[in-house]
Amino acid sequence: MTTRTSIAVVALFLLPAGAGFAQNEVYLQVTTPGLQRVVIAAPAFAPRPGADPTALAAFNSTLTRDLEQTAVLALLPADRIALVEIDPKNANLTRQRWRAVGAQFLLEGTVAGAGSQFVCEARLWDLVSGEVAYSRRLQSPATLAPTVAHTLANELVNLFTGRPGPFLSRIAFVSDRSGAKEIWVMRWDGGEPQQLTSHRSIAVGPAWSPDGLYLAFTSFLAGRPALYLLKPTEGYMRPLSEGPGVNSSPSFSPDGRRVALAAGADGNTDIVVASLDGGGIERLSSGRSIETQPAWSPNGRQIAFTSNATGAPQIFVMDAEGTNVRRLTFEDRFADEAAWAPDGIRLAYTTLVEGRFQIAILDVRTGARTVVAGPGNNESPCWSPDGTMLAFASNRTGTKQIYVTDPTGVARAITDTGNNSQPVWVAQLPAR
Amino acid sequence: MAVAATLLFAAGCSKPKPVIAPEPVAAPAPTTAAPATTAPDAAGEVRSEPALIPAGTPESGVLAGELPADLAELNRAGYLKDAFFDTNKADLRDDTREALAANAAWLRAHPSVRVTIEGHCDERNTTEFNLALGWRRANAVRDYLASLGVDAARFATISYGEERPFAQCHDESCWSQNRRAHLVITAR
Numbered sequence: 001m002t003t004r005t006s007i008a009v010v011a012l013f014l015l016p017a018g019a020g021f022a023q024n025e026v027y028l029q030v031t032t033p034g035l036q037r038v039v040i041a042a043p044a045f046a047p048r049p050g051a052d053p054t055a056l057a058a059f060n061s062t063l064t065r066d067l068e069q070t071a072v073l074a075l076l077p078a079d080r081i082a083l084v085e086i087d088p089k090n091a092n093l094t095r096q097r098w099r100a101v102g103a104q105f106l107l108e109g110t111v112a113g114a115g116s117q118f119v120c121e122a123r124l125w126d127l128v129s130g131e132v133a134y135s136r137r138l139q140s141p142a143t144l145a146p147t148v149a150h151t152l153a154n155e156l157v158n159l160f161t162g163r164p165g166p167f168l169s170r171i172a173f174v175s176d177r178s179g180a181k182e183i184w185v186m187r188w189d190g191g192e193p194q195q196l197t198s199h200r201s202i203a204v205g206p207a208w209s210p211d212g213l214y215l216a217f218t219s220f221l222a223g224r225p226a227l228y229l230l231k232p233t234e235g236y237m238r239p240l241s242e243g244p245g246v247n248s249s250p251s252f253s254p255d256g257r258r259v260a261l262a263a264g265a266d267g268n269t270d271i272v273v274a275s276l277d278g279g280g281i282e283r284l285s286s287g288r289s290i291e292t293q294p295a296w297s298p299n300g301r302q303i304a305f306t307s308n309a310t311g312a313p314q315i316f317v318m319d320a321e322g323t324n325v326r327r328l329t330f331e332d333r334f335a336d337e338a339a340w341a342p343d344g345i346r347l348a349y350t351t352l353v354e355g356r357f358q359i360a361i362l363d364v365r366t367g368a369r370t371v372v373a374g375p376g377n378n379e380s381p382c383w384s385p386d387g388t389m390l391a392f393a394s395n396r397t398g399t400k401q402i403y404v405t406d407p408t409g410v411a412r413a414i415t416d417t418g419n420n421s422q423p424v425w426v427a428q429l430p431a432r
Numbered sequence: 433m434a435v436a437a438t439l440l441f442a443a444g445c446s447k448p449k450p451v452i453a454p455e456p457v458a459a460p461a462p463t464t465a466a467p468a469t470t471a472p473d474a475a476g477e478v479r480s481e482p483a484l485i486p487a488g489t490p491e492s493g494v495l496a497g498e499l500p501a502d503l504a505e506l507n508r509a510g511y512l513k514d515a516f517f518d519t520n521k522a523d524l525r526d527d528t529r530e531a532l533a534a535n536a537a538w539l540r541a542h543p544s545v546r547v548t549i550e551g552h553c554d555e556r557n558t559t560e561f562n563l564a565l566g567w568r569r570a571n572a573v574r575d576y577l578a579s580l581g582v583d584a585a586r587f588a589t590i591s592y593g594e595e596r597p598f599a600q601c602h603d604e605s606c607w608s609q610n611r612r613a614h615l616v617i618t619a620r
Contacts, residue, residue, distance in 0.1 A: 181595070202595045204559050218563070224590050225563065246567050246591055249560040262564055267522070267571025267589075269564035290564040306561060312520065313561055336558045350558055357558075379558060422559065 037074035038160060041103035042067055043081050045111050045120065052114035055145035059111055059120065062146040066153035066167045067107075069189075069406065071388035072160040076103050092130065099127045107156070111145075118142040122152055124159070134159055163342060163386040168428045171382075171391055172196070172206045172215055173402055177418030183217050185232065188384070188391075188404065188425065190414030196232050207250040207259070208426040214276075216240060216250035216259050227261055229276070233430060241274050241281060249293045253300055253320075260284070260294035260303055271305050271322075284322035295338040295347075296320070304328065304338040304347060315349055317364070328362060331369055335360070337380050341387045348381035348390060359392055374411060378403075385427035393421040499542070499620055511538055512547065512615040515573050519556070519611065522568035524576055532573060535615065536580035543583075546619040549573050551591040552598070554607035559593060566591030573613040588618070 044060045047053070067075050080101045087094050098106050109122035118141060124134040136155065138148045150167035157165030169188040174181050180200045186193040197203050199221040206217040215230045226242035227250055241247045244265040251260045257276055264270045264283075271285040271294045285291040289309035296303055297317075304317045310327065315335045318325040329335035334352035341348065351360040357377040361370045372378075376396030383390060390405045391414075400419040403411040500506045513531035515524065524532070539545060551566030551573075570589035578584040598614075599606035 202592070204563075204595070220592075244589075246560075246563040246593075248563045262560065267568045267575070269567055290561070290568060292564045293558070293560050308520075313557070334557075336561050 040105040041076040042107040045109040048112035052142040055142035059145040062149035212426040262292035298344040350379040391423040515613040517611040550614040554610040562593035
């Protein structure tokens with residue numbers, strides 16, 4: 001994606017050392033390039049005697065890769081790290097040396113152990129105040145050293161943004177690589193793709209429950225579209241809405257107890273809400289127009305959706321009870337596939353520019369709209385759980401693939417097999 | 433159903449055009465039906481009330497006996513024409529109404545035949561919106577056929593959105609083929 005504008009996070013407040021991080025204000029905003037990132041020195045973690053060398057290497061390479069991909073941190077380059085002479089007897093002097101090469105924070109740590117007792121100890125120094133801003137001890141089996149590194153990187157991002165990083169996150173998506181459209185899941189960077197359905201039919205439109213425990217999606221498994229609820233960890237699946245109609249485009253309420261979807265008999269498709277506890281289906285919209293693609297706002301109070309009530313599809317929002325409907329998009333010839341950022345302020349959606357689908361971002365408070373244009377058609381945006389990155393589908397290479405923006409807005413493909421579409425991002429899968 | 437029917441009738445004619453085709457439609461149409469391009473016919477076709485079945489129409493069994501026994505073969509024979517749509521629309525065009533009127537006559541003459549109406553869309557919307565649009569198209573066709581005297585209970589409707597395109601290119605020559613309601617005979 002060329003960077004007409006980029007999506008980035010700026011931590012305007014550096015953290016006063018010693019203060020509780022939970023109280024610190026964090027500001028998130030869409031900004032043009034030139035974002036200020038916190039410069040952090042993160043020399044490789046040192047092994048203690050007996051540390052598993054394979055786990056150590058996996059830990060260090062994973063941590064470095066993760067920290068390089070954050071929107072808020074700028075890693076001090078290795079050649080600058082090499083300039084710093086560590087004086088073990090004079091921590092104050094060493095801190096001054098780190099500051100002299102441009103670091104604002106220093107992450108240092110050790111790893112120890114092997115087998116089931118792999119231990120990582122990390123400490124983050126605020127080099128300005130000279131105080132420890134964060135310290136952490138993590139223990140796991142040595143085989144999970146990369147997960148330990150991801151966890152640490154997530155927590156560091158959380159310190160600066162108030163939201164954990166994406167490093168344990170997963171993206172569910174639709175892929176036809178097996179010959180039919182099925183639901184798949186992969187790591188946020190495209191690793192470990194795993195097929196979740198084998199319906200050999202049509203499966204589209206996945207949505208995560210907030211806890212990552214369930215995926216809802218539409219499948220033609222039974223010959224007609226029905227909404228199913230899948231528990232990926234157990235392979236357990238049940239229908240949630242299978243009446244006449246499309247039963248499509250699910251969105252979980254933030255409390256995970258209800259699913260908004262598009263359904264309705266007799267040709268008219270409306271937004272309805274299904275309870276996971278079997279409480280039945282409630283209709284939120286009505287009328288002659290098509291209403292589809294509900295997106296529950298992060299605070300649970302509103303639902304954005306697509307309607308063609310005014311002609312071409314546009315994005316509207318209503319209160320979660322179905323009242324107070326108002327239109328959100330006015331500058332687009334077409335607007336669909338609304339996706340709330342976790343801040344509840346930015347709404348990404350698919351628009352049409354010069355005959356091609358492009359991603360747009362709307363600030364729902366001000367109405368300011370930004371088009372993030374790229375080659376080909378770009379559609380189905382979703383936010384990373386920390387709100388700093390976008391995933392979307394693009395056919396820019398001729399086949400449809402999933403792309404993820406880096407912190408400066410540059411997109412890179414994370415799939416390359418078959419056609420892949422409709423990415424949806426979840427912070428973390430539940431432990432098995 | 434009321435909604436779709438209202439839309440249909442608002443879109444061009446004050447009341448449904450009742451059409452009684454000649455005896456059971458004669459020659460099977462080609463299966464890969466191109467969008468009907470014949471000019472919309474005017475009043476000439478309206479000959480009697482819609483619900484009337486031509487005198488002497490045999491009961492289902494007799495006529496059904498003339499149809500191919502195999503459903504796949506029966507569908508290939510192309511007795512029923514598909515309905516084509518304009519971009520982003522589920523309104524019935526005049527040429528579409530004409531094709532559907534012929535379908536209605538044939539279906540009235542073959543009362544045991546049951547049909548699934550599939551709504552299809554071109555690729556120029558999002559996956560989910562197209563599912564809803566295809567659903568509307570399928571039901572618009574069902575409602576129109578019902579208004580022409582075919583029992584609505586003989587139809588099932590389903591939307592495939594953009595998931596099962598008939599033509600695979602990425603321009604209007606294919607898109608116009610893919611914006612359709614496809615009629616599939618499921619029982620004879």
